[in-house]
Amino acid sequence: MTDNFQSWMDGTRQRVEGALRSMLDSYRGQVPELLAESMAYSLLAGGKRLRPLLVVAAAEAFGASGRERVVTDAAVAIEMIHTYSLIHDDLPAMDNDDFRRGMPTSHRKFGEAAAILAGDGLLTEAFAVVSGGDEPSRLRLCALFARHAGARGMVGGQVDDTVSEREDTEAFLDQVNRRKTGDLLALSCAAGACAAGANDEVIGSMQRIGWLMGHAFQQWDDVLDVEGDPALMGKAAGNDAQQHKLTYPRLIGVEATRQSARNKIQEARALIAPWLPAAAHLDALAGAMIDRKH
Amino acid sequence: MTDNFQSWMDGTRQRVEGALRSMLDSYRGQVPELLAESMAYSLLAGGKRLRPLLVVAAAEAFGASGRERVVTDAAVAIEMIHTYSLIHDDLPAMDNDDFRRGMPTSHRKFGEAAAILAGDGLLTEAFAVVSGGDEPSRLRLCALFARHAGARGMVGGQVDDTVSEREDTEAFLDQVNRRKTGDLLALSCAAGACAAGANDEVIGSMQRIGWLMGHAFQQWDDVLDVEGDPALMGKAAGNDAQQHKLTYPRLIGVEATRQSARNKIQEARALIAPWLPAAAHLDALAGAMIDRKH
Numbered sequence: 042m043t044d045n046f047q048s049w050m051d052g053t054r055q056r057v058e059g060a061l062r063s064m065l066d067s068y069r070g071q072v073p074e075l076l077a078e079s080m081a082y083s084l085l086a087g088g089k090r091l092r093p094l095l096v097v098a099a100a101e102a103f104g105a106s107g108r109e110r111v112v113t114d115a116a117v118a119i120e121m122i123h124t125y126s127l128i129h130d131d132l133p134a135m136d137n138d139d140f141r142r143g144m145p146t147s148h149r150k151f152g153e154a155a156a157i158l159a160g161d162g163l164l165t166e167a168f169a170v171v172s173g174g175d176e177p178s179r180l181r182l183c184a185l186f187a188r189h190a191g192a193r194g195m196v197g198g199q200v201d202d203t204v205s206e207r208e209d210t211e212a213f214l215d216q217v218n219r220r221k222t223g224d225l226l227a228l229s230c231a232a233g234a235c236a237a238g239a240n241d242e243v244i245g246s247m248q249r250i251g252w253l254m255g256h257a258f259q260q261w262d263d264v265l266d267v268e269g270d271p272a273l274m275g276k277a278a279g280n281d282a283q284q285h286k287l288t289y290p291r292l293i294g295v296e297a298t299r300q301s302a303r304n305k306i307q308e309a310r311a312l313i314a315p316w317l318p319a320a321a322h323l324d325a326l327a328g329a330m331i332d333r334k335h
Numbered sequence: 336m337t338d339n340f341q342s343w344m345d346g347t348r349q350r351v352e353g354a355l356r357s358m359l360d361s362y363r364g365q366v367p368e369l370l371a372e373s374m375a376y377s378l379l380a381g382g383k384r385l386r387p388l389l390v391v392a393a394a395e396a397f398g399a400s401g402r403e404r405v406v407t408d409a410a411v412a413i414e415m416i417h418t419y420s421l422i423h424d425d426l427p428a429m430d431n432d433d434f435r436r437g438m439p440t441s442h443r444k445f446g447e448a449a450a451i452l453a454g455d456g457l458l459t460e461a462f463a464v465v466s467g468g469d470e471p472s473r474l475r476l477c478a479l480f481a482r483h484a485g486a487r488g489m490v491g492g493q494v495d496d497t498v499s500e501r502e503d504t505e506a507f508l509d510q511v512n513r514r515k516t517g518d519l520l521a522l523s524c525a526a527g528a529c530a531a532g533a534n535d536e537v538i539g540s541m542q543r544i545g546w547l548m549g550h551a552f553q554q555w556d557d558v559l560d561v562e563g564d565p566a567l568m569g570k571a572a573g574n575d576a577q578q579h580k581l582t583y584p585r586l587i588g589v590e591a592t593r594q595s596a597r598n599k600i601q602e603a604r605a606l607i608a609p610w611l612p613a614a615a616h617l618d619a620l621a622g623a624m625i626d627r628k629h
Contacts, residue, residue, distance in 0.1 A: 072486040076494040080486065129455060134447035153428035155498045157451065158490055161423060164455065165485030168462050172477035180474040183466035191459035192366040192374065196452055200370040204449045 046325045050094060057093040060117045061085065064170065072162075079151045079159035080166075083124050087142055092119045092229040095254075095326060099233025099247055102313075102320035111176050111236040118167040119229055122190050125163035126199070126225075128156055135203055164190075181235050185228060185244070194224035211292050215256070223255030230254075230323070246312055250327070253309040258330045260302035263288040265335065267295050274335040302331045340619045344388060351387040354411045355379065358464065366456075373445045373453035374460075377418045381436055386413045386523045389548075389620060393527025393541055396607075396614035405470050405530040412461040413523055416484050419457035420493070420519075422450055429497055458484075475529050479538070483522035488514055505586050509550070517549030524548075524617070540606055544621070547603040552624045554596035557582040559629065561589050568629045596625045 061084055068077045093116035097105075100112040131138040131146040132153065139149050148156035171182050188194060198220025207213070230251035231244045239247070265274060266281045267290050281288045289298035309327045313320050355378055362371045387410035391399075394406040425432040425440040426447065433443050442450035465476050482488060492514025501507070524545035525538045533541070559568060560575045561584050575582045583592035603621045607614050 068486065071491075073491050073494045073499050075499050076486055076491055129451055132448075132451065134451060152498065154426075155494065157423055157426065157428060158494050158498065160455075161458065162486035162490040162494075164458060165481055165490060166487075168477055169481035169485055172474055172481060175474075177471070177474070180466055180469075180471070180477070183462055183474070183477045187459055187463035187466060191463055192362065192370055192456035193460075196456040196459060197365075197367050197370055200367045200449065200452050200456075204446065204452065205367050205369050 046322065049322055053094055053097050054090045056113065057090055057097075057116050057120065058085070060113050061120065064117060064166075075151070075155060076158060076162055079147060079155050080162055082150060083128050083147050083159065084121065084163070086144055090120060091326075092123055092225060093117070095226060095229035095251070095323070096233040096236070098320070098322035098326055099230045100237040101233075102316045102323050103234055103237035103239045103243070104319065105233075105237045108176070108178075108237055110174065111178060111182075112233065114170050114173060114179075115182055115232040115236045118170040118186065119225065119232060121163045121167040121170065122186065122195075122228075123225060125160040125167070126190075126195060128160040128163070130199065132156060135199075178235055178238060181244075182232055185231050185235060189224040189228035189231075194220055194228075198222070198224065207287060209287060209292070211289075214287050214289065214292065217287075218256055218259045219252060222259045223252040226255035226258070227251030250309045250312050250323075253305045253312075254327055254330050257302040257305040257309070260289050260298050260305075261331050261333065263290050264295055264299050264302070265333075266290075270334060299331075306331050340616065343616055347388055347391050348384045350407065351384055351391075351410050351414065352379070354407050355414065358411060358460075369445070369449060370452060370456055373441060373449050374456055376444060377422050377441050377453065378415065378457070380438055384414065385620075386417050386519060387411070389520060389523035389545070389617070390527040390530070392614070392616035392620055393524045394531040395527075396610040396617050397528055397531035397533045397537070398613065399527075399531045402470070402472075402531055404468065405472060405476075406527065408464050408467060408473075409476055409526040409530045412464040412480065413519065413526060415457045415461040415464065416480065416489075416522075417519060419454040419461070420484075420489060422454040422457070424493065426450060429493075472529055472532060475538075476526055479522060479525050479529060483518040483525075488518035488522075492516070492518065501581060503581060503586070505583075508581050508583065508586065511581075512550055512553045513546060516553045517546040520549035520552070521545030544603045544606050544617075547599045547606075548621055548624050551596040551599040551603070554583050554592050554599070555625050555627065557584050558589055558593050558596070559627075560584075564628060593625075600625050 065077065065081045065084065096116040096119055097112060105112045127141065128147045130136050131141060132148055138146050140146060147159055168183060168186065171186055172179055198217055201217045202221055227248040228251065230247040234244050234247040263281065266278055269278050271277050306327055310324055313324045313327060317324060359371065359375045390410040390413055391406060399406045421435065422441045424430050425435060426442055432440050434440060441453055462477060462480065465480055466473055492511055495511045496515055521542040522545065524541040528538050528541040557575065560572055563572050565571050600621055604618055607618045607621060611618060
């Protein structure tokens with residue numbers, strides 16, 4: 042990772058977090074205090090901001106100049122969608138997690154009803170952010186967000202992961218990961234390109250790139266859970282096996298999982314190549330999905 | 336209620352339900368079966384379809400000819416939002432209701448995780464329906480939906496109603512009702528006008544009409560709970576008092592509540608009057624909010 046890439050990431054994160062704070066400030070007097078507080082609590086709890094970084098990097102590939110507001114709005118909205126999904130995933134009826142990133146989860150802090158509603162609020166307000174302007178690309182953005190975050194995308198993946206009858210096959214695991222993790226990364230890349238004015242064919246190619254990244258990212262996470270260094274990851278290894286989770290290492294072995302992830306990133310980078318050097322940050326983000334220690 | 340109005344309502348309900356079924360059919364193969372089933376279960380559970388009727392009636396007032404698809408999409412989407420809100424309201428962490436319209440609630444039928452996700456799916460897919468076309472009015476529609484259904488609207492009202500510290504004042508009750516019931520009716524009227532191509536000033540006036548209707552509707556419900564005929568309502572009276580609910584009759588008395596509702600409908604109908612006769616169905620729907628037996 043070059044210093045330039047690192048400083049681009051730091052700067053982009055700062056810009057996105059500034060935009061998140063401005064948006065939360067604008068709720069003052071408009072939104073019940075408790076709701077504003079619970080939305081802010083989860084939205085500002087840190088995290089890598091991977092999805093907003095992808096939005097901005099994808100937009101850069103197609104020249105985002107003059108379209109910064111739409112791009113930033115798309116980046117903010119996708120972080121709101123991601124955050125709502127974490128809040129609902131953590132609920133007692135779902136994963137029943139008490140902590141996330143070392144802090145009490147939303148329902149532990151505010152109660153279950155407030156957590157459900159904080160998620161509902163973030164999801165709905167994400168569409169307010171996306172549709173909050175006159176640029177025609179915003180309509181296409183709304184459609185992309187709904188397609189990838191909804192029943193045909195992330196919510197569908199969550200149902201397959203937690204509620205549907207599980208099949209112990211690679212095809213089923215592929216489908217869960219494609220929807221649950223992949224769809225939001227596909228949305229990130231597609232939304233960045235869309236906000237920058239790319240056409241439908243390009244947007245489709247960016248979706249494919251995002252799905253590949255998501256798949257590789259999940260596979261690498263599975264690898265780390267088997268042989269990662271707990272000190273570097275900030276959590277114990279071996280959780281997946283203990284919980285009898287359906288993972289790639291369990292189905293195809295660690296080495297084949299590692300290789301599959303590398304192949305997917307190779308394919309993604311081949312799709313990115315025609316847009317270099319403008320797509321350099323997107324290319325670097327693709328590379329960072331694998332060969333990582335945490 | 337004239338025969339014509341009744342047959343218009345029947346026909347419009349039929350059309351909207353047909354569109355809901357087509358949409359659900361389109362999920363086949365795209366959405367996990369269990370999720371499609373749980374979304375369909377609540378969406379097709381009956382109900383008065385008041386919000387879709389308002390959308391269509393408001394659109395008629397401004398000439399919906401040639402814009403039928405956008406109008407129907409707005410009507411379908413608002414019913415999806417309304418249905419998601421009922422599913423989440425019924426959850427154990429919220430109102431903890433086992434039955435709705437004589438059928439087990441979503442979490443009783445499918446489990447709590449599936450019910451949360453059915454709601455999330457309906458909410459997100461509502462935006463897919465609204466943004467599913469090229470007409471420029473759809474972008475404004477997305478913004479209206481997010482404004483009224485989100486943290487500044489319905490979700491905010493739900494937080495005030497179930498989580499925030501309750502104040503026993505008319506101003507607080509007004510605020511809860513305005514957001515919790517009023518915002519979706521305001522959205523219905525505004526969305527119909529927007530889909531029919533009305534300008535911002537008209538849309539603003541339609542929002543006002545919807546809020547007035549919502550307020551009157553809630554007040555009349557409160558009145559019925561005190562002195563309605565259980566046989567006609569299909570449920571026992573006196574529930575609100577038993578549950579120590581904050582209601583208008585408790586704060587200002589039954590007669591003043593009835594009068595307040597009538598005044599609001601009078602104001603709404605005065606705002607509708609300039610658009611008669613095209614707005615005849617909207618006017619009739621406003622009248623039907625009060626002086627009803629169930």
